[in-house]
Amino acid sequence: MSSAAAPAHPAPPWLAERLRAAGGAIPFRTYMQWALHDPEHGAYGSGRLQVGARGDFATSPSLGSDFAALLTPQIAQWLLQQPADQSLALVEAGPGEGDLALQLAQELTAGWPELAARTTLLLIEPNPGMAERQRARLNASPLRCRWLSFAQLSARPVHGVLLAHEVLDALAVERVQWDGVLWRRQQVALNQVDQAQPSLRLEPGEALQREELAQLEALGLLDPGLQRPAGWTTELHPEQGAWLQQAAAGLNSGVLLVIDYAHEAWRYYAPQRSNGTLMAYRQQQASPDPLQAPGHWDLTAHLCLESLERAAAAAGWECIGQRRQGEALLALGLAQRLHGLQHQAGAGLDALLTRREALLRLVDPHTLGDFRWAAFQRSSAGCATGSCLFMQDPPLA
Numbered sequence: 001m002s003s004a005a006a007p008a009h010p011a012p013p014w015l016a017e018r019l020r021a022a023g024g025a026i027p028f029r030t031y032m033q034w035a036l037h038d039p040e041h042g043a044y045g046s047g048r049l050q051v052g053a054r055g056d057f058a059t060s061p062s063l064g065s066d067f068a069a070l071l072t073p074q075i076a077q078w079l080l081q082q083p084a085d086q087s088l089a090l091v092e093a094g095p096g097e098g099d100l101a102l103q104l105a106q107e108l109t110a111g112w113p114e115l116a117a118r119t120t121l122l123l124i125e126p127n128p129g130m131a132e133r134q135r136a137r138l139n140a141s142p143l144r145c146r147w148l149s150f151a152q153l154s155a156r157p158v159h160g161v162l163l164a165h166e167v168l169d170a171l172a173v174e175r176v177q178w179d180g181v182l183w184r185r186q187q188v189a190l191n192q193v194d195q196a197q198p199s200l201r202l203e204p205g206e207a208l209q210r211e212e213l214a215q216l217e218a219l220g221l222l223d224p225g226l227q228r229p230a231g232w233t234t235e236l237h238p239e240q241g242a243w244l245q246q247a248a249a250g251l252n253s254g255v256l257l258v259i260d261y262a263h264e265a266w267r268y269y270a271p272q273r274s275n276g277t278l279m280a281y282r283q284q285q286a287s288p289d290p291l292q293a294p295g296h297w298d299l300t301a302h303l304c305l306e307s308l309e310r311a312a313a314a315a316g317w318e319c320i321g322q323r324r325q326g327e328a329l330l331a332l333g334l335a336q337r338l339h340g341l342q343h344q345a346g347a348g349l350d351a352l353l354t355r356r357e358a359l360l361r362l363v364d365p366h367t368l369g370d371f372r373w374a375a376f377q378r379s380s381a382g383c384a385t386g387s388c389l390f391m392q393d394p395p396l397a
Contacts, residue, residue, distance in 0.1 A: 008199040009291040011190055014041050016198050025189035027205060028290075029238065032172040035294040039128060043295050044170070047129020049282075051096045057281045057298060059166055060259075060325070060368055061100035063358040068103030070332040074389045075104065075161050076112045078255045079119065081387075082159040088115070089160035090143070091153070091250070093124040094167035098137035104163075105143040119160070120144045124153065153250035162247055165259045168308070169300045171243060173235040175276065176208060176216070180230035183208045183216060188291070200291045212236065219265050219304070227271035234269055234276040235301045240308060244315035248378060255377045256317060259325065262303035262372040269304075277302035308374065317376035321388040326369030328390035329362055335394060 011019065015034070019026060039045040051059055060067040079088050090108070095101045101121060109116040121143040125131040131147055138145050175186035187205035192198045208216070215236055216222045224232060247256055261277075268277065280287045280297040290299055309319055323331075338359050341352050363369040375388050 008191070008201070009289075009293075011198045011200050012041075012294060015200075015294055016190060019188070019190040024192075025187045025203070025205065028175040028186045028188055028202070029172045031188040031294070032290070032299050035290075035297075036170060036172070036299055037127060038295065041295040042127070043298055044127040044130055046295070047127065047133060048296065049298055051099075057284065059096065059099075060362055060371075061103060061165070062097070063361060064355060065103045065107075066334075066337060066355070066359055067329075067362060068100055069107050070329050070334055070337065072104055072107035072111065074257075074332060075163075076108060076115060077387070077389055078161050079112075079115055082253060086118075086159045088119040089122050089158035090119055091122040091124065091158065091160060091162040093150075093162065093164045093247070094170065095123050095125055095134050096130070096166070098123075098134035100163075100165060101134070101145075102138055102141055105138075105141045105145075109142040116143060120146065122153065122158070123147045124150060150246040150250055154246065157250050157252040158254070159252050160254045162251060162254065162256045163259075164247075164256065167260070168237075168240060168243065168258060168303055169260050170298075171237065171239040173278065173301045174212075174238050175233060175235050175278065176212070177204050177233045178224045178228055178230060179204050183213065183221075183224075185212075186233060200294075202291065215307075218310075219269055219306070221269055225271075228274075232271075232274050234273070235278060237301075237304065237307055237311075240303075241311040241314060244312050244317065248315045248317060251378050253378055255320070255375055256312075258303075258308070258374045258376070259371055260303050261300075261370065262305050262308065262374070265304055265306045268302065303372070305372065305374070312376050317378060320375045320377050321391040322372055322374040323388075323390055324365075324369065325371035325373055326363035326365055327394075328373045329369075330394035331390045331392050333395060334359060334363060 034042060036042050037045045043049045051057065051062055075090065082088055090104065092101045101123060105121050108119065121141060123134060123145065125134060125147060126149070177184050177186050184204040184207050186202055189201050189203050190198050191201050213222060275288060278290055278299065278301045280290050280292065280299055282297045305322065312319060338356065341356055361368055373390060
């Protein structure tokens with residue numbers, strides 16, 4: 001979004017004060033970090049955002065327990081590939097409301113009780129407001145639960161599975177803009193024409209440095225060509241590398257499963273995608289404008305698969321497979337689960353129809369079914385090579 005096209009948005013006092021202290025403008029990456037994760041004012045940091053069908057946005061686990069039931073056999077397989085004499089951990093980073101963690105703990109305990117007895121549920125949640133709600137939700141967990149940071153996890157690495165469901169898309173992105181001559185970092189600036197009510201605007205900032213230009217070269221963007229005119233804007237993902245390194249330091253051996261919206265580079269950086277993938281969400285509404293009511297909207301940007309795989313490899317992860325969510329869930333038996341609804345005795349019609357709709361939403365290629373599942377592994381002596389049930393052909397219904 002160019003600054004000319006962006007509507008004026010009032011700067012809340014806390015943000016106006018910080019912008020003045022920073023000289024009037026900050027990189028978009030800093031703005032996104034503050035708007036999402038500031039402990040007092042951020043949408044996640046304060047615990048203001050609500051996840052779920054009645055919240056600000058819905059996720060696959062918030063639609064019911066079927067998502068976790070389908071995912072658990074894959075997690076159990078990966079846990080069983082770890083050394084038999086080791087305690088195990090199921091780690092979820094950014095657990096949201098705690099729905100998925102609770103459902104997975106229940107499914108693992110019911111289906112693999114001996115495995116569950118060796119497994120601890122570890123939650124990595126940097127935002128205090130979200131962690132408070134998760135603790136209340138996970139009082140019912142049949143697995144032992146602990147909250148900790150990546151630093152604490154890396155001090156005592158575990159064997160197991162690390163799940164990142166809709167986490168990496170909330171890492172702050174660097175927005176970059178072609179001005180017709182140079183690539184520039186987009187920034188958020190304070191417009192103080194009206195001193196009583198300063199507003200926010202997006203504008204081009206400093207030119208990118210050599211290291212950032214090398215990233216653009218790897219993505220085929222260094223020479224934007226005639227198809228990307230002045231004002232063409234997109235995102236880079238500078239925080240992914242550090243996150244993946246922290247994740248690798250926390251696992252002696254095991255599998256990382258990333259589930260998120262993602263595009264191949266040719267789709268992500270296509271000329272017609274002239275404003276990147278950044279979107280804001282609140283109360284089930286989506287908007288391309290990231291400056292409205294900072295700290296009250298979720299901000300999210302898709303992942304670039306090639307950038308993710310390069311960053312993962314640099315952090316010591318080996319990619320073992322990636323697939324769209326719709327294909328993954330069909331391989332794990334969603335069609336059979338859907339078919340079985342008609343044979344459930346005692347269930348009311350309304351409940352069955354609601355569950356059927358939720359199952360179909362999970363694989364809808366226009367919504368949740370277009371998520372990408374990407375699995376990476378770290379191996380040690382005594383561990384089997386990771387394999388993906390979700391990469392197999394779907395069983396017959």
